[in-house]
Amino acid sequence: MVEVGQHAPDFTVVDHNRRDVTLxxxxxxxxVVLSFHVYSFTGG
Amino acid sequence: xxxxxxxxxxxxxDFHPKGKVARLYGLYNEERGTANRAVVIxxxxxxxxxxxxxxxxxxxxxxxxxxxDTDLKxxxxxxxxxxxxxxxxx
Numbered sequence: 001m002v003e004v005g006q007h008a009p010d011f012t013v014v015d016h017n018r019r020d021v022t023l024x025x026x027x028x029x030x031x032v033v034l035s036f037h038v039y040s041f042t043g044g
Numbered sequence: 045x046x047x048x049x050x051x052x053x054x055x056x057x058d059f060h061p062k063g064k065v066a067r068l069y070g071l072y073n074e075e076r077g078t079a080n081r082a083v084v085i086x087x088x089x090x091x092x093x094x095x096x097x098x099x100x101x102x103x104x105x106x107x108x109x110x111x112x113d114t115d116l117k118x119x120x121x122x123x124x125x126x127x128x129x130x131x132x133x134x
Contacts, residue, residue: 001082003096007087009068016050016055027090031125034086036071036079 008032051109071097084123094124 002008012022026032049117058065066072066079091131115134 001095001123002084002092004092004095006086006092006112008090008092010090011065011068013056013058013065015057016051021054021056023086024090026086026088028088031128033121033125034069034082034084034087035121036069036082036084038065038076038078038081 085121085124085128094130 008023010022010024012020015021023032056065062077063072063079069082069084071080071082072078083094083096083098084092085094087093
């Protein structure tokens with residue numbers, strides 16, 4: 001897993017409105033919280 | 045473009061290629077074919093400032109035993125972001 005103090009790996013993915021999201025676009029502007037969650041609301 | 049879904053946070057998909065971002069962050073679980081549950085906080089300089097992997101605990105219950113995730117509440121995450129903002133001010 002990534003370590004505290006490390007540069008966060010950049011990526012581009014699609015959001016729920018099919019818009020591209022690139023992590024590095026938030027640099028200089030916002031803190032970012034990445035929440036990896038699986039099987040949400042499925043009882044899994 | 046079609047109608048958009050109003051939602052307070054951006055829901056991202058790590059579907060194609062599958063697990064690309066999870067792998068970048070060392071969170072892909074090859075056995076299950078999913079990401080592991082985790083939270084990563086990144087500051088305005090692009091540095092990882094906080095990370096927490098949800099671990100599954102085996103807990104005894106009246107019906108037997110079950111796996112439960114250790115609890116990371118939203119307040120905990122917001123508190124970590126507040127800490128980062130406090131440090132940035134000085």
